[in-house]
Amino acid sequence: MTESPIKSSPIDIPEIPVEIVSEEEMALIEAALAATRSSLSSSVAPSCPSRLSLLSTISSSQFQSNAKSTETITFHSKRPLSGCSETQTINDVEDLGNLGRAQKKVKVPKSLLYRFRRKKGLAVTDITSTEWCEKQMEFSLLRGKPKKTKAMEAGTARHEKLEEEVIKKVKIHVKSVEDIWALKLMNFIVGANQLFFEGMTRELPLIGFLEGVWTVGVIDEIRMPSTGNIRNPLLVDTKTRSQATLPSEAQKRNGRLQLMCYKYLWDNVVSDNFPSDHFFDFFRLNPEITLSKEIKEQTASSGFPAQI
Template sequence: MQPDGAPIPLENDNRPPFDRFRAGKKTLSVTDLVSGVWCEQQFKYSLERGFKRPTPAMKKGTKLHKVLEEQVHTTVQVEISTKEDQWGLKLFNMCQGLLCLRHGGLTRELSVFGFFNGYFIQGSIDEISYTNPGTHVAAKAPPTVASGETSDSDSDGGVLLPIDLTSPSPPPSTPEHELTVYVSDTKTRSSQTVPRGSQLRATILQLMLYHHLLSGLHAGDVDFTKILENFDLDGSKNFSDNLLAQIASLDSEISLEELLEKNSLWGLWGILQRKLRETINTIGNTLAVSYRSQKYGDIMETKTFEYDEALLTKHLNHTLDWWQGKRPTVGVEIEEAWKCGKCEFEPTCTWRLAKIEELKQAMEAKKKTKRKRSESPRKQKKP
């Protein structure tokens, strides 16, 4: 019998994945909702272990993304005292990201969030710009990534500071009535090839989900009261003096007077809603992913595709069924068994071993059928 409060052994834990792995955080990330596209069984193993072991390619990709982010803004460290401060910093950074977009025509790592079927979902959009990726050829200028480069900045505890606030608002090439923004992502590749076919599916769904979350925020469809309840936040509580003093000293279109007047989560939420309306008229349905070489930093290829609400909804419902424990974990099918060769869990993967056993049994059954046919008596032809 299991003692009260004792951890449940891994093999005996039959709770739904959300209760096992995300109940404490009260949220699902965009990554949580698309990682299973590659292989749900692999994703489950990573969750059970508690982390995904970073590969050298992943580390290089993180460095390159940091270089791209720092081309748009820098991160200034800020101390926070309460959970309301933490969320206040999140909302303020979103306002700063929109400021980058408004003045420079582009922003990176913009936080987005919302609800789907009662679950709070959040993510960070790699790039939003006023440039339609379907009509624009990306620049080939490579960012420089020094070998062994590391970064001490932490976006969870810092304020995004735009690099340049001197440009007119909006950018000269973007008339006031044409503030259409486009969502895109950058992926890095250790090889000189880019993904094709089914390998693109996770990225496509990721970008569609970003589009969906940004659209909900822009339309005012996100119920902030539910967010406060979900994270047990006091929407009327004043921010700490320390937080106000730090962010008031930074370059921002939010004055100290406005910060003092809107000194709460509800106040900052109202400012964010206004900034969204001022910066964005519409959200374009053309989405794009650019593949950069980790070795050279240049863009090898940019793929574009259109937002598909029906496809996204179908995927989210299917994935949430798994998170809710309504269906079993599904690994790769035989046609994509090549993925197993790249998986660290391959030797002990129960899905893979079961599929091998199924294949053996099918081959044995086929042999038996063939043997019976060869042993059956042949009828003589009548003269």
């Protein structure tokens, strides 16, 4: 068997353009490579590729003069190394030794507690609403609370009626944030006195510093039945329902959690370690401010020592 040679057609070889680099241009390139090599060998990890190949492939058309050549090398050296993390920033060839130090700052999103409750404290209902449905609580903060339904309005009216049975409301106009907090503290003192002398009060506002977080809440009802010399407060939470059915186990658990938070808050309030200085700082209150005349008159009429 004989083998016959394969006749091949002539191959067109494209002409490769050749550019001659002058000695002056080569000297500039070698100087830049030497500076880059010394910096990379002392600080850059082997897994991070350098730009030596990029610098060595710069065409001679970019080097028309010494000044222009220097500017071109500086421009390429300021670009980040290919394959390296984008969090690194290089200002010049001489700065390559500080690659490990220069890192991009990553912004950490602030918590919902900081964004929505940093000026008025965490409410007990915030805790129970989060336990009931975290996503619903998030939507209510970001998108606003849903409109009140007829069942919700009926529940609000029921709470107001129960409050009017034991407390007489008085409308007072406030002029500052200090006036608002003065009213809250005064309502707490009046309610605590009513609890002590009458054995029951309703809609009692509370505020305490729990686990490093300022927490606020309003207890629906507190009773203090007397059994001899022992008087233990009994916390009551009123729940209204749109249907005449018993609540589910999940609803009962949520109600128990709310009462436990109120109990924890109550124990914190009746103790003698209320951080008043931290209270003024957190809520940005001025302890030396003069309250409005209407607030002082109401305070004096309630039996508290106040200058009118």
